[in-house]
Amino acid sequence: MSRKNTLVATIILGIFILGILVVLPIEEGILGKRGVRLGLDLQGGVHIVYRADLSAVEPGGQEEALNSAVAILQNRVNPLGVTEPVIQIQGEDRIVVDLPGLSISDQDKERLARVDILEFGEKVSDNETAKWENELGKWKPATAVIDGEEKALTSRYFKTNTQVGLDNMSRIELHFEWNEEGKQLSEEITGRLIGEQLGIFDGNEPLRGESGRPIAPVVQAKIVDRGVITGLTRNDAEQLSRQLNFGRLPVPLEIVYDQTISPILGSDFIDMSVRAGLFGILMVVLFMILNYRLSGVLACLALAYYAVLVMALFKLIPVTLTLAGLGGFILSIGMAVDANVLIFARMKEEIRQGLTLGAAIEVGFDRAWSAIRDSNVTTLITCGVLYWVGSIVAAGAPVKGFALTLAIGVLISMFTAITVTRTLLRLFIGKALARRTRLFIS
Numbered sequence: 001m002s003r004k005n006t007l008v009a010t011i012i013l014g015i016f017i018l019g020i021l022v023v024l025p026i027e028e029g030i031l032g033k034r035g036v037r038l039g040l041d042l043q044g045g046v047h048i049v050y051r052a053d054l055s056a057v058e059p060g061g062q063e064e065a066l067n068s069a070v071a072i073l074q075n076r077v078n079p080l081g082v083t084e085p086v087i088q089i090q091g092e093d094r095i096v097v098d099l100p101g102l103s104i105s106d107q108d109k110e111r112l113a114r115v116d117i118l119e120f121g122e123k124v125s126d127n128e129t130a131k132w133e134n135e136l137g138k139w140k141p142a143t144a145v146i147d148g149e150e151k152a153l154t155s156r157y158f159k160t161n162t163q164v165g166l167d168n169m170s171r172i173e174l175h176f177e178w179n180e181e182g183k184q185l186s187e188e189i190t191g192r193l194i195g196e197q198l199g200i201f202d203g204n205e206p207l208r209g210e211s212g213r214p215i216a217p218v219v220q221a222k223i224v225d226r227g228v229i230t231g232l233t234r235n236d237a238e239q240l241s242r243q244l245n246f247g248r249l250p251v252p253l254e255i256v257y258d259q260t261i262s263p264i265l266g267s268d269f270i271d272m273s274v275r276a277g278l279f280g281i282l283m284v285v286l287f288m289i290l291n292y293r294l295s296g297v298l299a300c301l302a303l304a305y306y307a308v309l310v311m312a313l314f315k316l317i318p319v320t321l322t323l324a325g326l327g328g329f330i331l332s333i334g335m336a337v338d339a340n341v342l343i344f345a346r347m348k349e350e351i352r353q354g355l356t357l358g359a360a361i362e363v364g365f366d367r368a369w370s371a372i373r374d375s376n377v378t379t380l381i382t383c384g385v386l387y388w389v390g391s392i393v394a395a396g397a398p399v400k401g402f403a404l405t406l407a408i409g410v411l412i413s414m415f416t417a418i419t420v421t422r423t424l425l426r427l428f429i430g431k432a433l434a435r436r437t438r439l440f441i442s
Contacts, residue, residue: 005426007108013418014102016305022312026298032313037138038100039322039401042270044261045100050113050253052093057251062092063352065250070095072249076112086320091392095253098320110203113253117244118207120189128241134206134214139199146181152323153189157182160245164237167230172210173230174237176244183224190223200229234427273326280330284337292344293438296349298424299340306336310409315335319408325401332409338375342368358429376410383407 005256021031028035040047058396061156066089075087097112121139124130130138141152155176162176178186190198197216200207206214209231217230232240232338284303288296310329314321321329347364353361383403391399 005423009423012305012423016308019308019312023308023314029031029312029315032312032316034318036311036315036359037318037320038270039099039320039325040100040259041323041398042262042273042321043100043327044103045098046104046109047261048097048099048109048112048255048258049090049257050097052095053252053254054093066093066095068250069253072223073097073112073299073346078248094256107203107205109255109258113249114203115249115252116156117202117240119201120153122189122193123197123199126412132201132204132206133416134199136197136199136206136214136216138375139201142189142193142198146184146186146188148198151181151185153182153185155244156248157386158187158244162241164234164241165228167228171230172232172234174227174232174236176229177226178224179244186227187222187224190219190221193219194221195219226360244279259399273323273330277326277330277333281333284334286335288340292340294428295347295425297341297343299337299344299421301424302416302420303333303336305420306409306412307333309416310412313408313412314405319404320401321405322398322401324398325405328402328406332406332413335379335406335410336413339368339372339413340421342371343417343421358426360420361429365418369418372414376414379410380407383410 006213020033022029022034024030024035026312031155043214052066052069054062060210061243065401068085070089074085077087077097086096088096091097096262119130120142122142124138124140127432128140130140132139142154143150145151156177157181159177165175185393196219199216204389207229208218209215210233211231213231215231217231229237277361285300288299290296292299310332311441313319343364346368347360350360350363351357383406386403386406390398
């Protein structure tokens with residue numbers, strides 16, 4: 001074996017060892033310290049697509065508004081207990097939110113996208129239109145005129161310093177403080193509502209206390225700087241406080257698509273995918289060995305190398321594996337040996353024409369390269385188109401997952417077929433086995 005081939009073989013072995021250290025154990029590799037990230041369809045969770053109303057945004061400011069909305073959504077999601085939420089812009093006006101391993105209520109989905117998390121209301125008088133209605137009566141937004149403009153009192157005027165505390169009776173309180181504009185609104189509204197209830201609403205529903213009754217305190221005095229909300233459970237108060245502290249969204253968001261997937265269904269998908277993958281790999285291995293004998297065995301070793309390398313990249317990038325992504329990975333396993341089939345077919349022809357194994361290897365790889373290159377490039381172009389389509393449609397995550405895993409698989413398969421398999425075959429040049437051509441052709 002030449003010095004150059006020895007060096008290449010050593011590098012290949014080193015990469016393989018590093019790949020194994022990244023992949024194993026699956027939950028958290030020795031290197032990289034990451035587990036395999038599973039998508040919603042495998043782990044279960046919530047997939048939501050919001051449409052942003054950009055009609056009021058100045059021309060040229062749409063991208064900044066969307067980026068700001070993504071950052072605020074990320075912070076609002078964190079109190080829900082999601083370890084790895086995926087929040088990204090899709091197309092020109094949509095934001096996709098994936099919450100793996102979590103099931104949330106419709107109210108939480110709406111709250112995430114609400115410009116104002118809390119709104120304050122006052123009782124309606126005769127012939128007035130009500131926005132809310134509950135067991136305490138009918139309500140309209142509590143408003144005041146500031147600088148000639150009527151504005152509603154909402155949590156958009158909270159400073160980002162709300163916190164949970166206890167009163168003298170050790171009851172939970174949510175403390176908040178108004179900004180300058182909020183002070184003016186609160187002073188005027190509470191000044192005219194002394195002795196009356198001030199309702200607090202969470203979207204279309206009243207904010208309810210631990211007892212289940214709507215929270216609507218009676219205004220005892222004019223409130224200017226700060227206030228408290230009582231009656232909440234500690235968990236509700238802490239979650240609400242964290243979400244309020246992350247500010248208001250720059251644009252309204254509307255839910256256009258949402259899907260909840262059961263973790264049980266996801267585990268079933270994993271089991272079926274693993275079985276399908278193992279069966280597919282077994283069929284490929286049998287085909288290669290029966291048709292190409294020792295060359296087929298070496299191709300299968302290269303296939304194992306390929307699988308380790310791909311899984312290591314999935315962990316390091318990291319790639320979120322969906323059911324469609326697993327399908328792309330399994331498909332790429334079959335495609336990973338396509339190059340070997342082309343090469344070995346060429347080698348057969350050259351050996352039958354009287355060339356030695358070493359010459360047949362070099363000629364086979366050289367003559368098959370153009371076909372391998374062109375077929376893989378066309379597949380990569382298709383993957384690029386699929387990824388682009390998946391980026392602009394509401395339910396395009398599975399399409400993107402399929403395209404991404406297939407593209408990674410195709411790129412790695414070119415390396416393993418051209419470099420790894422070739423290096424393994426070169427190990428036999430000059431050996432006694434190289435003269436036994438029946439080991440390499442059927």
